[in-house]
Amino acid sequence: MEIHKTSWLMGLLVTVLFIYLLAPVILVFPISFSGDEVLRFPPTSWSLRWYEALFDNRDMLRAFWTSLTLAFVVTILSLVIGIPAAWVIVRMEFKGRDLLFNVFTAPLLLPTIVLGLAILIVFASFGLLATMRGLVLAHLVVSLPYALRILAVSLATQDRSCEEAALTLGAKPLSVFFRVTLPMLSSGIVAAAALCFLVSFDEVVITLFLTGPRISTLPVELYDYVYNTADPMVAAASVLLILLTLGVILVVERAMGLGRAFVK
Amino acid sequence: MMLERNMTASPSRTAKVAEDHLVLSEVGMTFGTADVIPSLSLAVRRGEMVAFLGPSGCGKTTTLRMIAGLIAPSRGRISVGWRDITRLPVHERDMGLVFQSYALFPHMTVSQNVAFGLEMRGIAKREIRVRVETALEMVQLGHLSDRKPRALSGGQQQRVALARALVVEPSILLLDEPLSNLDAKLRDEMRVQIRSLQQQSGITAVFVTHDQVEALSMCDRIVVMRGGHIEQFGTPGEIYEHPATPFVASFVGRTNRLSGVVEPSGRLAAAGQGLLAEGALPVGQVQIMMRPHRVALLAAHEHVPPGHNALRGRLTGITFVGDLIQANVRVGEDEITVEQPTRRSTALPLMGAEVTVSWEAGDTMVFAGGAT
Structure with a gap:
């Protein structure tokens, strides 16, 4: 086995890299069980008080439900818009196809702070600030490019002869789409959905411009909280967020295997 | 002269000459500025199996796809049993197509694959079950009906594809290099099996191949193609013994x-x-x-x-x-x-x-x- 022959130096490097990447995340776990009044490591005593505090914090809970609903709606809309868009871009032959794809995915390249500012200016004049509708629209700007990119790639790598076979067997184009194209796209759809969900759930920069006392998402609420207070409750919230993210990834992994979903 | 004797014994030669079934008249295909197929005319008789034989890029697959309706000819006319189908959409053409890559639906079981065409025709569930079963027995795959295509060998997948195409009783069976992804031994078996299924059902068939052995041994007549036009159209015996052009002589058999x-x-x-x-x-x-x-x-x-x-x-x-x-x-x-x-x-x-x-x-x- 060639792979085991990598030198110890390489092994060390990978280990250091992993520690560097994961240490802050791992540190959050012990801190969340701290019994101290302030954020510090290592904690001097242990307790579950910050979890209790978190679940007693009505603003946090409200923000959590907002985030969850938002991510859910954004994911569904990303798919509903992304699947037909990807189909048109990949399958139809027309002028400006590449241009369309680039316009759709351009937000990925723009600094989010610029996007946030632009969205703020536009939304202000439409009365969309601090509304659920506004948040959904803003998050779509960020999640759609991801969805479109993943869906377009899986659609482009799909074996077209299956669709052709379905046509020759007498299936109308719409039946071909629903009976063959869509089911064959399922791994791409699950991957896109997972990514959209996480992108929306984690989004802070743009959301900061759009939230206010009336409506706020969990990341923004946490940000505000840390800005004012430095107690370990944010660690408890972080742990729950990490577990939620892991849960989403596990669902994808169960559905098709992580490698296949994202790497393909 | 063994070969010639064999050829005269083939059923379509002894039977009375059948009527023309699939007719291509001056069919042409232009991609951009390239005349892939300048002008092609030929007639396939009812119940015979005709090979489109030629090197890659000779236009044989393009012609097959035009017959199936997957690409539209730039000019000319295609008809089946005197009905003009040139502008008919694929799903109304009633043709069975077997792909080189099998093109089985990966998310459906073997029997769901075979049932697909029948479902699209709105046939009753009960009848579908019976016909799918019969079709799978015909290719000796009845015992694998609940498997997913991924779990089958190449030869088995090809047989499912064949059953799927034949179960709807299409007017014409189109085979696009169906054997080229199989290993040599399997190819020999499938050659015999495809030919006998075609003869049993009496279906008109077009077989695209670059392999002269497949064309000579399986088909009633052979269209030898090069550069988008027909070099020769004749029985295997005629093609081998009386090649019309030096190309045919050197492409079919060694010379x-x-x-x-x-x-x-x-x-x-x-x-x-x-x-x-x-x-x-x-x-x-x-x-x-x-x-x-x-x-x-x-x-x-x-x-x-x-x-x-x-x-x-x-x-x-x-x-x-x-x-x-x-x-x-x-x-x-x-x-x-x-x-x-x-x-x-x-x-x-x-x-x-x-x-x-x-x-x-x-x-x-x-x-x-x-x-x-």
């Missing part, structure tokens, strides 16, 4: 090529030596061809029977392959390959020796024009 000349007097000669051939000969520069296994290797002064050609040359190579001797003989500027079955008493001539190559006058193929 020797000599440059020669036909003098105004009608005398045929190569390397300054006179030769016999049957039929009318074109005056001027010609290419002379004959199959290696129809040529015999003789000692320099051995007697040549009447009606046989004889050319003197020098032996430049000889290989003993057990049941065959392969020899190369230099005649003037050209080299002739001889393949001759071995006998116990065969004495191998020495390299560089003067030898005579000989073949029947009727085995000489003569084509106008110099070597290309």
